[in-house]
Amino acid sequence: MAAPLPGQADAESLERLKALSLQELTATTVSLAVKNQQNLQEAAAAAYVISNEEIRRSGMQSIPELLRKVPGLEVARVDANQWAISSRGFNGAFANKLLVMVDGRTVYDPFNSGVYWNEQDYPLEDVDRIEVIRGPGATMWGSNAVNGVINIVTRTAQESRGALASAGSSQEEPGFGTLRYGGQINPNLHYRVYGKYNHRDDFHFSDGSKAADNLDLGRAGFRSDWTPDARETLTLQGDYFNGTMQQTLTGADAAMPLMSDRTQKQGGNLLLRWQRTLADGSRLQIRSYFDHASRQQIRLDHRRNTFDFDVQHSFRWGNHYPTWGGGYRFNSDQLTQKLALLSFEPDRRDLHLFNMFAQDEWRCSATMSG
Structure with missing residues (x-):
């Protein structure tokens, strides 16, 4: 059977598009508001979603640039490699009231009291959507979700099969490129691997x-x-x-550089997530991850290890849709001082956090008679 001509394929796609209802055309899922998949229009929050199609058509090269598309979100560039992003005011490089997650894994750094946005440099071709809630979300997500929550959701391995190569150059980014390959071991097991490099030049x-x-x-x-x-x-x-990341440290007068600080940074994470729909229609999810980061600066060295484990259970009870769960997080920070002018006491901190949550969504249908 011959493949359809480009004009025929476009005509068929247009006809399928015309057949969709208004609800189907505007259907966008979001999982931030109630920790479950739901239609964006049903979310009881100021939610916004950047879809994969929007990402592909934007031509942008980084996640902070994409977040400029979100209404009400404050995105500012501190220098060539750092960003300040927040919601509802109080924006700054150390804004600690915005929770940022990648596939449910928290990327907030307790020592920095913020997010290292230059480390969240994922291939945009593999990002399925970016969900944003502007406003309080701490009830469901924790203390950092005071002014908003951002969840970066990557595509499944099934959706990224085949080879991909992209590269480019610009005045600010003289060289950047991505290599990715996805395949399957058997009909039930898919995988992808990727590599990415980015160089951003100095501002002036x-x-x-x-x-x-x-x-x-x-x-x-990788993802499987x-x-x-x-x-x-x-x-x-x-x-x-x-x-490596370079910075110029200044005093009261920003036009008078004091010294150049070059930071060597490295880190990694491993995440495991299991989901199961039970016989009664309820859903059980178990997620655990380990995250390590190390940064060597002229002033001090910082190492952080984070282990997180949480369980979530959702079910239906009549017109009620309860969701409950709990979790445990262990965070360890260690500082090595290099300058006599600085002193941290203690130079190591281990933090154990336990949490539990429960919520109920009640859906009722009302009838109207004339």
Whole structure:
């Protein structure tokens, strides 16, 4: 059977598009508001979703640039390699009231009291959607979700099969590129692997001199999805990054550089998620991840290890849809001081956090008679 001509394929796609209802055309899922998949229009929150199609058509090269598309979100560039992102005011490089997650894994850094946005340099071709809630979400997600929540959801391995190569160059980014390959071991087990490199050049001061704030960062990762049956899914994914970031430290007068600080950074994470739809229609999810980060600076060295484990159960009870669960997180920070002017006491901290949550969504249908 011959393949349809491009014009015929476009005509068929247009006809299928015309056959969709208004609800189907506007159907976008979001999982932030109630920790379950639901239609964006049903979410009881100021939610916004950047879809994969929007990402592909935007031509942008980083997640912070994409977040500029979100209404009400404050996105500012601090220098060539750092961003300040927040919602509802109080924006800054150390804004600690915005929770950011990647596939449910928290990327907030307790020591920095913020997010290292230059480390969240994932291939945009593999991002399925970016969900944003502007406003309080701490009831469901924790203390950092005061002004908003951002969840970056990557595509499944089934959706990224085949080879992909992309590269480019610009004035600010002289070189960047991505290599990715996805395949399947058997009909139920799919995988993908990727590698990405990005170099961002220095900004310049008003006199034309370089600000010494360039970035060289490479990262690699993988994801595998196993679906033994229609009710069960097991996902294993991980990432590793390594690079250098340069900054110019200034005093009260920003035009008078004091010293150049070059940071060597590396880290990685491993996430395991299991989901199962039970016989009664309820859903059980178990997620666990380990995250390590290390940064060596001229002033101090910082190492952080995070282990997180949580369980979530959702079910239906009449017109009620309860969701409940709990979790445990262990966070360890260790500092090595290099300058006598600085002192941290203690230089190591271990933090154990336990949490439990429960919510109920009540859906009722009302009838109207004339």
